[in-house]
Amino acid sequence: MLNINIYRYNPEQDKFPYMMNYEIEKPEKDIMVLDLLHLLKENDPSLSFRRSCREGVCGSDGMSINGKNGLACITALSDALKGDRLDIRPLPGLPVIRDLVVDMTQFYNQYEKIKPFLQNDTTPPEQERLQSPADRDKLDGLYECILCACCSTSCPSFWWNPDKFVGPAALLQAYRFLADTRDLEKDSRLDDLADPFSVYRCHGIMNCVAACPKGLNPNKAIGEIKTMLLKGKSSKNIIASDGVTA
Amino acid sequence: MYLVYFSYSNCNGYLLVKGSTIWYLQRCSSIFIFIYIIYVVVFIISSLPIAFNEWFLFKSSLLFKLSTTTAFLSILVHAYIGLWTIGTDYLTPRTLGFLNFTLSKIADTSRLLYNILFTVLGLLLYFYLLLLVWI
Ligand code: SF4
Ligand code: SF4
Ligand code: FES
Numbered sequence: 001m002l003n004i005n006i007y008r009y010n011p012e013q014d015k016f017p018y019m020m021n022y023e024i025e026k027p028e029k030d031i032m033v034l035d036l037l038h039l040l041k042e043n044d045p046s047l048s049f050r051r052s053c054r055e056g057v058c059g060s061d062g063m064s065i066n067g068k069n070g071l072a073c074i075t076a077l078s079d080a081l082k083g084d085r086l087d088i089r090p091l092p093g094l095p096v097i098r099d100l101v102v103d104m105t106q107f108y109n110q111y112e113k114i115k116p117f118l119q120n121d122t123t124p125p126e127q128e129r130l131q132s133p134a135d136r137d138k139l140d141g142l143y144e145c146i147l148c149a150c151c152s153t154s155c156p157s158f159w160w161n162p163d164k165f166v167g168p169a170a171l172l173q174a175y176r177f178l179a180d181t182r183d184l185e186k187d188s189r190l191d192d193l194a195d196p197f198s199v200y201r202c203h204g205i206m207n208c209v210a211a212c213p214k215g216l217n218p219n220k221a222i223g224e225i226k227t228m229l230l231k232g233k234s235s236k237n238i239i240a241s242d243g244v245t246a
Numbered sequence: 247m248y249l250v251y252f253s254y255s256n257c258n259g260y261l262l263v264k265g266s267t268i269w270y271l272q273r274c275s276s277i278f279i280f281i282y283i284i285y286v287v288v289f290i291i292s293s294l295p296i297a298f299n300e301w302f303l304f305k306s307s308l309l310f311k312l313s314t315t316t317a318f319l320s321i322l323v324h325a326y327i328g329l330w331t332i333g334t335d336y337l338t339p340r341t342l343g344f345l346n347f348t349l350s351k352i353a354d355t356s357r358l359l360y361n362i363l364f365t366v367l368g369l370l371l372y373f374y375l376l377l378l379v380w381i
Binding site for chain 1: 266268335341
């Protein structure tokens with residue numbers, strides 16, 4: 001028998017959130033935590049959680065699994081269980097809409113703030129703005145983020161100041177555009193991050209690195225941004241006429 | 247003046263000082279404090295057992311007075327930034343609100359008082375030290 005405790009809260013009925021206990025026969029095969037949630041939902045349709053791709057691509061089922069943030073769909077039950085016990089809670093620090101479903105507004109606001117798009121006002125070349133393979137390699141480890149929020153919601157600095165500290169996920173994306181040779185707004189991007197909160201609230205606790213289900217390293221990206229800020233203004237990239245950075 | 251203003255507000259005030267400036271202040275002050283400690287410890291070890299005369303000469307030297315003044319200014323700045331950070335992490339409506347709704351309502355006032363308290367205490371201690379060192 002598995003001893004499963006799930007955070008439940010339905011604001012229409014419950015005054016306070018509570019942990020609900022479920023007992024279920026241990027499945028013969030090793031399944032993912034998301035599969036287990038579906039098994040439980042068969043008997044208790046009121047149990048709410050988000051999911052979509054069920055293969056670690058969409059980033060919608062981030063949750064706290066036995067105290068560690070991760071994607072339920074790619075976390076094997078055998079890895080998550082402590083003995084026979086499994087505690088599942090919503091991502092910490094964000095307002096709970098219902099059960100395991102959290103309100104991600106604060107998280108997305110920070111993402112919006114870093115302007116997650118290429119800024120380049122030069123005339124686009126006929127086909128596309130080219131990059132050298134070496135320049136393209138600089139984006140590896142950055143573009144793969146699926147915005148699941150496992151990192152930001154495991155970061156104490158983000159818990160305390162989610163309105164002022166940009167948080168590891170959005171900072172990883174900020175660096176993704178700072179590192180892109182096709183982007184021409186490095187200075188204004190850095191200006192937007194120069195205050196004492198946006199980047200500097202990161203104290204290198206590294207929870208983000210431990211949490212990321214895609215194996216990314218926001219802390220390293222944050223370090224790169226800090227170096228850029230400490231060095232001061234960048235010299236603008238010189239763009240050759242074919243759009244390749246000279 | 248910058249830093250003082252910036253302690254009383256965390257809404258507008260923080261825009262005045264750059265994160266990098268604070269970062270440098272933290273690092274430079276800690277390096278200076280470290281060098282100062284080595285300077286004093288080396289003196290003590292090299293002149294053991296210390297005679298009063300030797301200590302008196304050491305503490306009357308201009309180098310000692312200047313470095314002590316700077317070292318304690320560094321400690322003041324370093325502690326100030328650290329305490330300010332703690333205040334803006336934990337003494338906020340949001341963080342105190344995790345504990346209790348009533349507490350969250352007095353969070354801004356408590357942070358202000360807390361900031362005033364450590365600023366005043368820090369400055370008093372520092373001026374007292376200046377008296378000890380220079381007079
Ligand atoms: S390294 Fe920085 S961003 Fe990552 S968890 Fe720690 S404080 Fe947060
Ligand atoms: S960096 Fe990792 S943990 Fe953070 S949002 Fe992106 S994929 Fe999720
Ligand atoms: S369901 Fe899409 S990442 Fe888990």
